[in-house]
Amino acid sequence: MTLLLSSALVTPGFANDSANKSVVFTEKEMQTAAWIRDAARADNMSYKILESLTTEVGPRMAGSPGDARAVAWAEAKFKELGFDKVWKEPVTFPAWKRGVEKAEITAPFQQPLVITALGNTVATPDQGITAELVEFASLKEMMLAPSERIRGKIVFINHKMQSSNEYGLVVPGRSKGASEAARKGAVAIVIRSVGTDSHRFPHTGVMTYDADVAQIPAAAMSNSDADMVARMIKRGKPVSLKLEISASAAGSYTSYNVIGEMTGTELPNEYVLIGGHLDSWDLGTGAIDDGAGCAITMAAAEFIKRNGIKPKRSIRVVLFANEEQGLFGGKAYLAAHQTQISKIQAAAEADLGQGPVTKMASFVRAEALPLVKQMHTVLAPLGIEPGDNNAFPGPDMGDLRMAGAASFGLALKADDYFNLHHTPDDTFDKIEPARINQAATTYAVFAWMAAQAPISFGSGVELLKASK
Numbered sequence: 522m523t524l525l526l527s528s529a530l531v532t533p534g535f536a537n538d539s540a541n542k543s544v545v546f547t548e549k550e551m552q553t554a555a556w557i558r559d560a561a562r563a564d565n566m567s568y569k570i571l572e573s574l575t576t577e578v579g580p581r582m583a584g585s586p587g588d589a590r591a592v593a594w595a596e597a598k599f600k601e602l603g604f605d606k607v608w609k610e611p612v613t614f615p616a617w618k619r620g621v622e623k624a625e626i627t628a629p630f631q632q633p634l635v636i637t638a639l640g641n642t643v644a645t646p647d648q649g650i651t652a653e654l655v656e657f658a659s660l661k662e663m664m665l666a667p668s669e670r671i672r673g674k675i676v677f678i679n680h681k682m683q684s685s686n687e688y689g690l691v692v693p694g695r696s697k698g699a700s701e702a703a704r705k706g707a708v709a710i711v712i713r714s715v716g717t718d719s720h721r722f723p724h725t726g727v728m729t730y731d732a733d734v735a736q737i738p739a740a741a742m743s744n745s746d747a748d749m750v751a752r753m754i755k756r757g758k759p760v761s762l763k764l765e766i767s768a769s770a771a772g773s774y775t776s777y778n779v780i781g782e783m784t785g786t787e788l789p790n791e792y793v794l795i796g797g798h799l800d801s802w803d804l805g806t807g808a809i810d811d812g813a814g815c816a817i818t819m820a821a822a823e824f825i826k827r828n829g830i831k832p833k834r835s836i837r838v839v840l841f842a843n844e845e846q847g848l849f850g851g852k853a854y855l856a857a858h859q860t861q862i863s864k865i866q867a868a869a870e871a872d873l874g875q876g877p878v879t880k881m882a883s884f885v886r887a888e889a890l891p892l893v894k895q896m897h898t899v900l901a902p903l904g905i906e907p908g909d910n911n912a913f914p915g916p917d918m919g920d921l922r923m924a925g926a927a928s929f930g931l932a933l934k935a936d937d938y939f940n941l942h943h944t945p946d947d948t949f950d951k952i953e954p955a956r957i958n959q960a961a962t963t964y965a966v967f968a969w970m971a972a973q974a975p976i977s978f979g980s981g982v983e984l985l986k987a988s989k
């Protein structure tokens with residue numbers, strides 16, 4: 522995802538700011554933005570929206586009955602909040618169903634384990650699979666091991682995620698481990714959960730199978746159980762695991778991206794795109810992942826509307842369907858709006874928990890950089906640092922950016938995120954009003970200023986070209 526764009530964007534010759542002194546926000550606009558920042562800080566709408574979603578809907582795994590309830594909730598909530606336009610766009614994907622999931626160490630020390638099936642896994646036979654465990658420190662280490670060590674065994678990838686920065690490093694063991702293990706003759710795979718916690722909850726998450734290799738069952742055990750299993754293995758005798766999983770594919774399912782828009786006054790067809798993903802995993806109630814992102818962005822737009830400070834361009838909030846099992850909502854949005862990338866003034870998704878926002882990066886044409894600087898001036902008192910001009914807008918908007926959409930990266934503080942992420946412990950009680958409110962306030966200021974900006978931020982192929 523990291524392209525080196527920033528230096529190219531600030532080279533002289535592309536920009537002509539000195540000749541165009543009007544490319545700044547007016548004094549009055551700066552005052553309005555500061556007013557939004559201060560007034561929204563005293564608001565608790567994001568907290569209320571998230572309370573509503575987690576209480577009235579709860580788990581909403583893509584393709585489950587909770588998915589349909591979440592779509593109905595979102596449509597009704599947008600209307601209740603006074604959005605000018607509310608609509609749905611279909612998103613079709615293969616659904617997956619969780620079933621029984623059980624594991625126990627059968628020898629040398631019999632103990633039950635706390636595990637969960639990974640999303641998209643196949644089932645074990647009815648009687649389960651019992652086999653010896655073979656431990657590896659990482660996916661990489663397993664891929665280097667000879668097949669003779671693995672054949673007929675259950676692979677245990679014991680890769681501990683040490684900090685929130687290591688998700689990208691550790692997650693391939695979850696997403697690709699099963700096929701790599703199957704290639705070497707493993708009968709199942711059980712990984713240490715991808716999470717930074719030390720509680721006894723397993724972390725689920727999606728995995729996929731390569732087409733050219735057998736499909737073996739895949740599960741994750743809690744960090745505490747992984748520690749214990751590793752201690753057993755250290756004693757030097759073979760350690761056997763019995764795994765029972767009854768998950769199954771559940772056919773094709775159509776959910777929806779649910780969209781609410783506040784209409785702009787002068788350029789209503791151009792819009793600032795914000796949002797989060799509406800689906801969650803099924804173990805918790807999806808408070809931090811990603812009810813928070815939905816609530817933050819819905820509340821940001823609602824605050825602007827409620828206070829009658831309509832910007833020139835529209836503000837569009839998209840609650841994406843099925844992010845968790847393969848970014849299906851983001852892909853469907855791009856497919857439906859591919860020919861109108863230039864209408865997106867700026868894109869920014871919230872999908873890393875409850876906030877606060879700690880940094881603002883941009884991806885805009887050079888002429889707009891003075892405006893970004895002014896936006897940062899307004900946001901700095903919230904504790905937000907300036908970023909580079911190489912922003913990534915979030916998972917569901919990543920493809921839009923690759924298609925040239927001007928983007929902002931409003932970085933959320935993820936200190937608690939990977940303790941809770943994809944576990945039964947992702948629940949509303951973890952949400953701190955001051956944190957989520959700061960994030961909603963940031964999104965309100967950002968969305969209003971981007972929608973009010975005197976010039977386009979440059980979405981389109983020209984932006985991509987200039988950045989190469």
Ligand SMILES: [Zn+2]
Nearest residue numbers: 798810811872
């Ligand atoms: Zn998420």
